[in-house]
Amino acid sequence: MAGLAEISEAVIRGDDEQVDRLTKQAIADEISAKNILDDGLIAGMGTVGERFKAHEIFLPDVLMAAKAMYAGMDNLRPLLIKEGVPSLGKIVIGTVQGDLHDIGKNLVAIMLKGAGFDVIDLGNDVAPESFVETAKEHGASIIGMSALLTTTMPVMKSVVECVEKEGLAGKVRTIVGGAPVSKDFAAQIGADAYGFDAANAVDRVKCLISEN
Amino acid sequence: MRPTVRFLSNQLLEDIVGEARSLLEKLGIEIHNPGILDMLGDHGAKIDRDKKRAFPGGEIIDKALEAAPSGFRLYDVEGGETHDLSGHNVHFTPGSAAINVLDYETGGSRRPTTEDYVRYVKVVSRLPHLSSQSTALVPADVHQNISDSYRLFLSLMYCSKPVVTGAFTIDAFNIMKDLQIAVRGSEEALKAKPLTVFSCCPTAPLKWSDVTSQNVVDCAKYSIPVEYISMPLSGFVAPITLVGSLVQHTAETLSGIVISQLTNPGTPVLYGGSPAPFDVRYETTPMGAVETMMIDCAYNEIGKHLGLPTQAYIALSDAKLLDAQAGVESSMGATLAALAGINNVSGPGMLDFESCLSIEKLVLDNEICGMVLRMIEGIEPREDFPAQPRFEELLADHHLLISKHTRRYLRDEHYIPGPVVDRANHSRWLEEGGRTLGERAHAEVERLLGEHEPTALPGDVRKDLTERMSVEARRHGMTSLPHENL
Structure with missing residues (x-):
């Protein structure tokens, strides 16, 4: 079973291939799309934002994390629509x-x-x-x-x-x-x-x- | 290609060294230490005991230069290598022996206490571009006869970096040597892994005091590295010209090398100094003068020509506050020192003719050091040829922010300074408080103090150091030491 923390970690590392694989796995494990989004992808990006503000990581790292997040979002988008989860904005x-x-x-x-x-x-x-x-x-x-x-x-x-x-x-x-x-x-x-x-x-x- | 700077032609350099050697042979050097005069006499130097002068000839000077090592390494309190003082390697160290500290809260300078010293040392321990600490402050809350050894003691207790230091008396050398042996475990271990560099100063013109010449000899006996701090003051106690000042600096420094190498051939030495033009308006010795920096860089060329590692007091300022003058003079000096390849660059943190240390300035100077260390790495291709694939990538993706090439080389190619150096856009700067340099530096000082961690010095060694220092303090009438109350 793919852990949401593991997805967060992969986002933080900017590892798009892992995020793609792990989100697919999480979906297969029947974790809700909203859950994967909030506690996996967005949680990871939250940490990235904090580290960026503290100058621990830099823009390329943030953008790599963003790219990894897209990889996860591509898998989640149809399910989020199906689940009726509203877009963040x-x-x-x-x-x-x-x-x-x-x-x-x-x-x-x-x-x-x-x-x-x-x-x-x-x-x-x-x-x-x-x-x-x-x-x-x-x-x-x-x-x-x-x-x-x-x-x-x-x-x-x-x-x-x-x-x-x-x-x-x-x-x-x-x-x-x-x-x-x-x-x-x-x-x-x-x-x-x-x-x-x-x-x-x-x-x-x-x-x-x-x-x- | 490593960028460099040169001030002397080969011919001029040879002429300066030739004249300096001739001065030593014909006019001699005054040494207020009978034992050293005897020792030089035993090695064949002409001696005039009435005038306390030695006249080392070419043969003796050559013998000393041959014996002096072309470089040496320094090791931290835990025994890890920190310095390779050779070639064009550059290491920065805080300026030394200020009798005042710039108090951030009051904005004024005052006599430093143990608490100031410990704050300073803890901050130095966290600044990555200062490879050593120095005994930068003279604590005024202990007996003056232990103010030199007590600084070294505090440094060894609170920071693992090697220490640039010095003794104020002949007597103090013993405890300062014993503290080092206590850290290393034995005399042999200290010899194998030097922990300190002792600054030893001749007196302009062409003179050695009893204390400083004896310090040279005592360091040599224990193979403790020495940096010679010749201080010609151009136009006052040295010729007005830079060349004349260089001749004097060379003669004084060569005489120091002769003393140490005849005492113990192979003792590590740094060809150093702290020259200055004498300011004929204010009667001062400006360390931020461009001529100071020119003489420093030029004698560094002479030192390298003689096959010796070098030192200079150069990355510092005469300003009284952490102001624009402080930044200009310190960064100009640091830049020239790095380009010249001065091996041990002393100065960061220092203001007011080396008499006042600002811990906030130290934090800023650390960034200056980081920048110039980046600069001397030079410009080298890093997977840049052929260029076409990179530009194809750029044209296709419209940016290279997440290119592998960017991520691979970002941290090597670009020096990214800490928050003291302001690079925010104006709106962001305003939103984040519109802080001045001084405010940013002070915040950084407080942050670094909060991050301080004790060194890995074993408890039994700490105890040993403390006991030795307490005995020394009691010898001078102090029943306790102020650091016990921190």
Whole structure:
């Protein structure tokens, strides 16, 4: 019988092959998908997050753990749907219109997926309406926006306004990030949160979802 | 390729050494120790007893240089090897013998206590880029005649790293030697695995005091390594020019090598020093002056040319606080020392002309040491050729964060500093408290103190050391030692 602690350990080591094998085994052992998710995969990622914050491990280690988590999620996803387990949260993410810089945004997307969220990545140069339409279409509760240029930062405000115009304020929360963006700017444009880096963005998203 | 720096042409180096040898032969060296004058006379040196001068000629100097080892190793309290002092190997050690400590709470300097010393030693034990400890503080809460041996005692009790130290009197050498023998178990074991390096200082110009010259002899008798700390002060008690100061440094250091090698051929020595230009405005001896660093690096070249391992007081500052000047001077010195390949680099933690130790600065300097140690590893290909497969991977995956190549070499290629060096983005820095360097360093000091673990020194050896130190303390009227109350 595959132990959930063993799955956690494999996630922490970033061993995707083991996580794949162990989750399949756990499923065969009739452990519930939610149980495997919470006490195996997410528990492992929790430890990874703590070690990352303590500078005991670094970004590549976190991303390897995230990759291992995906391997487990691929096996669990159909069962979670069948069991009616709601997603941890759906997030629409993209670099705002006029901005083609997506390195930071990509990192945030990887980290969010690694934390177990469903991420719909719209890429770069994304129009405000596109963020909001996609969120409505997929029932996403978070819109994450990135900008590297000061000239494209105002687009973030347009997205926030668009969310309000569509009557989604409070239901769809917004988070912003990127090199020129700050906590103050986020407050000015009425965004719900600001993440100073990818790991912090994951923490903020978790807070927004728990508030919802 | 190991990056290096050089200041002397081969010709200039030869000329400096030639002039220094000529000085020793013609002007001689003043030695306030009749026994050593006799010993040098027995080996054929011309002696003028009235003027207390010895005139070692070329033959004696050559004999001494031939006998001196080209390198040696140091071993920690538990007997593990920590240092290979040879070639261009670089090891850092805290600066030495400060009479003040910078008090983090008050921001001012004051006389150090046993508690300060133990805090310092515990922190050093956790700093990976300082390969040795030094007796960096002179505790003011014990009798002055045991303030040297008591430092060594505390160091041996609380940290396993080897110790750069020194005796303030002839008498103190005995207990300091006995403490080392107690750790190793026998004189032979201490000889086989040196535990300390003793700093022995000639007096500028061209002079040895009774105490320091006797320390050289006593160390030699027990094969305890010595670092010679010649201190020419350019423009005051040495010529104003760097070349003239180097001639003086060479002569003084060669005379020290002659004393030790004629006493016991093969005794390990470090070709060291602590020169400085004399500041003609403030009447001070700046350790952070660029000329100090130039003389240090240049005499290191001379030492290497003579086939000897080297030392310098170089990675330190004259600032009074842990400020930008402290960082500039310490890092400039550490960088040059590492490039030059100075084997034992003294200085980290030190401020105010080597008179004040800041434990917070020590933590910052440890990071400077880590950076420069990375730097001298140089730039080497690591599965980088052919380059195409790596770039195919990058173009396909859009990043290399989880590439095997990244994970294999991340920790070797990139030096990742501790939290003292701020590399957070501005928002994160603000969110995490917007702390100053001093605040971050102090937090790190407290964290390291919390992590301290006792060394593996056996209980019976601890007891032996404590008894020996107590006897020494009683000899100077102290019925108890302050460390017993910690």
